[in-house]
Amino acid sequence: MGARRLQGMRFDVQVETSPRAGIADPEGSTIERSLPALGFEGIEGVRVGKSFRFTVEASDDAAARTLVEDVCARFLTNPVIEDSAVTVSASATV
Amino acid sequence: MGARRLQGMRFDVQVETSPRAGIADPEGSTIERSLPALGFEGIEGVRVGKSFRFTVEASDDAAARTLVEDVCARFLTNPVIEDSAVTVSASATV
Incomplete structure (x- = not known):
C-alpha cells in the first residue's frame, strides 16, 4: 500500500505451519474419522x-x-508445537 | 493405518486454502497491522x-x-469464499 520504498525488491512469501510429529491434531483426527461416513476411503x-x-x-x-x-x-x-516451511520467490509484480 | 489395501499406490497430498480475492480476511489484516509495532516493515x-x-x-x-x-x-x-490448490505427489513410503 502506498509508494513507500524500503529497499528495492519485492518477494512473494508462503509460510506453511503444521503440527510437529507427535503433537495431537484434533482437527485432523476429526476430519479423518469423518471421511468414511461421507464415502471417502483410503485417506490417512x-x-x-x-x-x-x-x-x-x-x-x-x-x-x-x-x-x-x-x-x-x-x-x-x-x-514448540509447530513446524514451519518458508517459501520465498521473486514477485512478478514489482 | 493397517494392512488394508484398496487399490495400490499411495500419494502424498497437500490442499492449501486461501480466502478468495475480495473476501475479507480479518486474521490476515490483524497480522499486517501488528507487524510494524514489532519492528517488521515492508510486509503487505x-x-x-x-x-x-x-x-x-x-x-x-x-x-x-x-x-x-x-x-x-x-x-x-x-x-464460495475460499480458493484451494491441490498438490499430489507419489509417496516415498508405500
Whole structure:
C-alpha cells in the first residue's frame, strides 16, 4: 500500500505451519474419522496447519528469507508445537 | 493405518486454502497491522488460509487428484469464499 520504498525488491512469501510429529491434531483426527461416513476411503494421516501468504520488500532473496524466518519465530508460529516451511520467490509484480 | 489395501499406490497430498480475492480476511489484516509495532516493515497483503496434508490410496495420479478434489469440494473447503490448490505427489513410503 502506498509508494513507500524500503529497499528495492519485492518477494512473494508462503509460510506453511503444521503440527510437529507427535503433537495431537484434533482437527485432523476429526476430519479423518469423518471421511468414511461421507464415502471417502483410503485417506490417512490428516494433519491441519495454516498457510500464510504475503509479500515482503527486501534487498535480496537471502535478506527476505531472514526477515520472514524472524517473523515466523517471533510472531506467526509456535516452534514448540509447530513446524514451519518458508517459501520465498521473486514477485512478478514489482 | 493397517494392512488394508484398496487399490495400490499411495500419494502424498497437500490442499492449501486461501480466502478468495475480495473476501475479507480479518486474521490476515490483524497480522499486517501488528507487524510494524514489532519492528517488521515492508510486509503487505497478508492472507491466512489452511493447509491440509494427508495420504490417499488410489490407482494412479489422476484418480488420486479426482478423489482429493471431490473431498475438497464436499468437505474441506467452502468454494464460495475460499480458493484451494491441490498438490499430489507419489509417496516415498508405500
